[in-house]
Amino acid sequence: MITAATNTTLDVATGKIVFGGEAINNFTKLVQSEPLLQDMTNSFVYSTVLTILCLAICSLAGYGFELYHDKGKDRLFGILLLAMMIPGVATMIPLFKIVSAGHLLNTVWAFILPTISTPFMIMMFRQNSRNFPVDIMEAARLDGLSEFKIFYKMYMPVMKSTYAAAAVITFMNAWNAYMWPKVVMTDPKAQTMPMLIANLAAGYTIDYGVLMMGVLFCSIPTMIIFFVLQKQFTEGITGSVK
Amino acid sequence: MLAGSLISLKEEQILEKKKKGSTLLAKQKRAGWGFVIPATAFIMVMSFWPMIEALLTSFKTGSSASMKWANPLTFNYTRMLQDKLFQTSMGNTFLYLIIEVPIMLVLAILLAQLLNNRDLKFRGLFRTLVFLPCATSLVSYSLIFKSLFATQGLINTIFVNLGIFTENYNFLGNPGSARVVIILALIWRWTGYNMVFYLAGLQNIQYSVYEAAKIDGASGWKTFWHITVPLLKPVIIMTFIMSINGTLQLFDESVNLTKGGPANSTITMSHYIFNNSFGQGVANFGYASAMSFVVFILVAVLALINLKVGDTRD
Numbered sequence: 001m002i003t004a005a006t007n008t009t010l011d012v013a014t015g016k017i018v019f020g021g022e023a024i025n026n027f028t029k030l031v032q033s034e035p036l037l038q039d040m041t042n043s044f045v046y047s048t049v050l051t052i053l054c055l056a057i058c059s060l061a062g063y064g065f066e067l068y069h070d071k072g073k074d075r076l077f078g079i080l081l082l083a084m085m086i087p088g089v090a091t092m093i094p095l096f097k098i099v100s101a102g103h104l105l106n107t108v109w110a111f112i113l114p115t116i117s118t119p120f121m122i123m124m125f126r127q128n129s130r131n132f133p134v135d136i137m138e139a140a141r142l143d144g145l146s147e148f149k150i151f152y153k154m155y156m157p158v159m160k161s162t163y164a165a166a167a168v169i170t171f172m173n174a175w176n177a178y179m180w181p182k183v184v185m186t187d188p189k190a191q192t193m194p195m196l197i198a199n200l201a202a203g204y205t206i207d208y209g210v211l212m213m214g215v216l217f218c219s220i221p222t223m224i225i226f227f228v229l230q231k232q233f234t235e236g237i238t239g240s241v242k
Numbered sequence: 243m244l245a246g247s248l249i250s251l252k253e254e255q256i257l258e259k260k261k262k263g264s265t266l267l268a269k270q271k272r273a274g275w276g277f278v279i280p281a282t283a284f285i286m287v288m289s290f291w292p293m294i295e296a297l298l299t300s301f302k303t304g305s306s307a308s309m310k311w312a313n314p315l316t317f318n319y320t321r322m323l324q325d326k327l328f329q330t331s332m333g334n335t336f337l338y339l340i341i342e343v344p345i346m347l348v349l350a351i352l353l354a355q356l357l358n359n360r361d362l363k364f365r366g367l368f369r370t371l372v373f374l375p376c377a378t379s380l381v382s383y384s385l386i387f388k389s390l391f392a393t394q395g396l397i398n399t400i401f402v403n404l405g406i407f408t409e410n411y412n413f414l415g416n417p418g419s420a421r422v423v424i425i426l427a428l429i430w431r432w433t434g435y436n437m438v439f440y441l442a443g444l445q446n447i448q449y450s451v452y453e454a455a456k457i458d459g460a461s462g463w464k465t466f467w468h469i470t471v472p473l474l475k476p477v478i479i480m481t482f483i484m485s486i487n488g489t490l491q492l493f494d495e496s497v498n499l500t501k502g503g504p505a506n507s508t509i510t511m512s513h514y515i516f517n518n519s520f521g522q523g524v525a526n527f528g529y530a531s532a533m534s535f536v537v538f539i540l541v542a543v544l545a546l547i548n549l550k551v552g553d554t555r556d
Contacts, residue, residue, distance in 0.1 A: 061281030068274025076282060083289040085542045087491045089512045090534030093299065093519050093527050094292035117284035141266075147273035176379040178494050179512075183520055194381040198498060201385050211389070215382040222377040230370065238442040 029210045034196050035188070036217065043193040044221065046181075047174035050112040054170050055163060057117050062125020063155055067132065077126070084119040092183060099184055110184040111192075115174070121166055128162040128236065129155075164229045165236025172222050193218040293538070300532035318532035327506055328533065331514040334421065338510070339489045342425045347481060350433045354440035355470060360449070369441070373434040380431070384498035387427040388414065417507035420500050424508060427495055432488070436481045443477035444470070483545045490541050511537055 030036055065077050095114055104110045132155060140150045156163070178194045185191055191199075197214045226233070301315045314320075322328050356362070357369055375383065390396050391413040398410045413419045447470070455465045471478070493512040496502055502509035502517075509517075511533065519530035 057281045057284065061278045064274045064277025068270065068277065070271070070274075073274065073278060076278065080282060080285050082542075083285050085487065085538065085545050086289050086293050087487070087512070087534060087537045087541055089491060089493070089515045090296050090531070090538045091289060091292035092516075092534075093531060094295035095288065097295075098287075098292070113284075114288050117281040117288070119285065122281055147270060147276075151277070172377065176381070178379075178381050178497075179516065194379050197379070197381050197385060201388070201498065211385060215378075215385060218382050219378045222379070223374070226373070226377045227370075234369075234438070234442065237438055238445050 027213055030200075030213045030217075033210070034200065034214070035191075036196070036214075038189070039191055039193050039196045040217065040221075042190060043175055046108050046111040046192065047171050049108055050115065050174045051167055051170045053112060054116050054118070054121060055166055058121035058166070059125045059156075059159070059163065060151065061117070061122045062127075063129055063151055065122065066126045066129035067134065067137065077122075080119050080122065082119075088114075088179065092180070096183055105184055106187040106190040111177075111181060112174075114180060115170075115177075121170065124166055124236075125159070125162060128159060132158060161232040161235035163236070164232030165234075168226055168229050168233050171225055175222050296531040296534060299527055300535050302528045318529045319536075321529060322533065322536065327509070328511075328514060330506065331509045331511045334508055335490060335492060335511045337421065338425060338428065338492060339486065342428045343482070343485045343489060345425075346429050346433050347436060347478070347485065349429065350436035350481070351440050351470075351474070351478070353433065354437045354444055355466060357437075358441060358444045372437055375431050375433075376435045378431075380494035381498050383431055384427065384495050387423060387430075388499050391423050414500055415504055417504060420504065420508045424495055424499055427499060428489075428492075432485070436485070439477050439481050440474060443474045447473050479548055483548050486544050486548070487541055490537055490544075 065073055091114070099105060099110045099113065102109075104113070136154055137150055140154060145153065176194060177192070178198070181192050182195060182198075185195070193214075197211070197218055200211045200214050300318055302311055303317060353372060357365055357372070359365075362368070378386075392398070393410050393412045393415070397413070402408075402410060411419070413423050451469060451473075452465060455469055460468070491512050492510040493516065496508060496510040496513040497516075500508045502513050515530045515533045515537070518526045518533070
């Protein structure tokens, strides 16, 4: 805890001590040397699209697996969990082939497809759904609500904190993803923030002031999201380990 | 006669009711499958299918355009046995795994215990501070550590000023210390993440259990060992599997912190596989696939052992 606290402050402190009043200078240098705005937008768009789609698909599945469970679905879920153990590097080459065969390189689809549905997220929603009152569903059915409407009108509002936690995790992972974007987003116009920062550090002489400015920009969005959703985040996680 | 028709009428009604009920049930069943199918389809296409293809590719040689079956089929696998660099990368990965994961998880669980204490002031603030590293991107924090441990970096400056070192030490230029830096960085980045899961688990343990233990005169350590750890077991296993999985696939840190160097002495398996498939010049998909399959098997075996050891319920 103390290490974490001091480390972050120390990082900030070194930036301040060494580079003092250079903040604006560093910022202009950063904007001039790298397409900061473009990459921020890219990262933001990709991560947001991924988060929304991933939450929609995985929550639907988690809901289905828990509240409509039967032998077949339980078995299927067991198989899906196996996918959790498949390492990213192992599937990277075939995935790259799929994406390039579909002419999706450098598009948002290339970025989101591999992680649009993850066993971890499905599991999280499935675990959390245990607390969902089943009686409500019966009542809703008697009132003539369709199955999808029950999900949309009743499940989603009740599970707000789970959605928040899942959103934080998915967005952070998407925003911070490095290996996969590095493979499929080869066009400089499509590059993301982590790639920009890696570029900043790739030269022989690294301007640490500019680098830290980039790091700062790269960290701000995830931190904002975390702070905004912090309370729901802890609640959502609590539900998932029950 | 009348009675008979009455009965049959009743039966018909019951039958009709049953029929109606079963169609409703069938409808529900169909809806349930409809809910799970999109996610399942994506996982099948994006995880299982590539895995099968990787397995097939691992038996082939040549570059992407002109792949042909290897002769003998296991060529790529036997090649690993002679590949010194692959063995180094495997050794490194396991070194990180064996040293980093236990330290991190113990630290995380202790921190969680500490932060779960109701008498602690500013709990929220501390929790946020511990989790904060997880909000920084992997690339960013790797680079922050790189600058901290650079020859002219902050750590060196502090140590020299304190008189611990007589001259600046090149942390990232020596295999041993570079590995230590990677491990330190990993601990810093991931402890908070695991702590969140423990904290959540702890919140499910009734506070009265602790109070009862206190009344019975159990020491803090005893309470921790006999109450907290057993009750947290499912969470511990989950974090353990996640950590093993993450460490075996370590990539960003190796690339950004040390570039695998000096002289490939800190390279991880994922990094080496990446270099073989998308790295400098030659794209050796067959060999890379074979290596990634080995990673998959390692992860699966370790996770299964974990589940078996941890699964005490019957």
